Amino acid sequence: MLELFDILLLLLLGLTSAVFGSIVGLGGGIxxxxALVLLGPQLIGAEISHASAVGISLTVLVVTALSSTLAYAKSKRVDFRSGWLFFITSGPAAMGGSLLTSQLKNGAFQLYFGIFILLMAALLVAQDYMRPIRKQWPIIRTYTDAAGAVHTYSYSVLPALFIGLCVGLVSGLFGIGGGSLFVPVMVLLFRYPPHVAVATSMFVIFLSSILGSGVHAWLGETDPILVLALLPGAWIGGRIGARIAGKMTGRGLMWVMRAAFVLLGIELVVEGIALS
Incomplete structure (x- = not known):
């Protein structure tokens, strides 16, 4: 049974992760x-396996992403049309990734997770030196921001399906939602405005997390009590994060992601090496 301090700790964890995840389009699983792997002995008196931590994260991610999506939808930042296209492959791939999670040993999980995060940080840093591809894809969309500026971006079905497949696999495997891949690829390859990329990413994360968390629940890799303790903070944090993101510039969003990825990636790699 969780004590009052543990409940408050989980509420704070759900709130903090959701605020950050909604701002940068990750969902908070990062x-x-x-945190769950580290705090397991404090919360339940035993270690929480990485598979269970991923299962809990994906379940909470459903609520965080839904909360954020509803907030972003009010400001008309979600491109539902392309979001459903990405989901066609990201949903089934998230289920496949969830099945693979338990196959990774604990130290290996942290190590691969950390390396992945550092690679994403490098991609985001390189983004400043890379110009979005100027190719005009077949499907053309426009977005008018709060200042009245019109942004034009485009995408194609087959590349979008392939990206959805890769992101879904990563999402199910690591429980992070996949925004770390979605956002930079959408900005660089398809020229999405950052705010639209983040908002649309959260919508796809919401859909994919339903399937991924369902697989973990079926395998018994989740904890209903921990999930319930995290959910209130996740719901509130998702809406707060979406509001904060709306007040930030696209460049500001990218710098928040870079700094967080570098710090967390280094921590996970060190932890993974220590446990191997």
Whole structure:
């Protein structure tokens, strides 16, 4: 049975992870997964396996992403049309990734997770030196921001399906939602405005997390009590994060992601090496 301090700790964890995850389009799993693995002995008196941490994260991610999506939808930042296209492959791939999670040993999980996060940080840093591809894809969309500026971006079905497949696999495997891949690829390859990329990413994360968390629940890799303790903070944090993101510039969003990825990636790699 969780004590009052543990409940408050989980509420704070759910709130913090959701605020950050909603701002950058990740969903919060990048904080929840390592935190649960670290705090397991404090919360339940035993270690929480990485598979269970991922299962809990994906379940909470459903609520965080839904909360954020509803907030972003009010400001008309979600491109539902392309979001459903990405989901066609990201949903089934998230289920496949969830099945693979338990196959990784604990130290290996942290190590691969950390390396992945550092690679994403490098991609985001390189983004400043890379110009979005100027190719005009077949499907053309426009977005008018709060200042009245019109942004034009485009995408194609087959590349979008392939990206959805890769992101879904990563999402199910690590429980992070996949925004770390979605956002930079959408900005660089398809020229999405950052705010639209983040908002649309959260919508796809919401859909994919339903399937991924369902697989973990079926395998018994989740904890209903921990999930319930995390959910209130996740719901509130998702809406707060979406509001904060709306007040930030696209460049500001990218710098928040870079700094967080570098710090967390280094921590996970060190932890993974120590446990191997």
């Amino acid at each position: 904080i929840i997964v390592p």
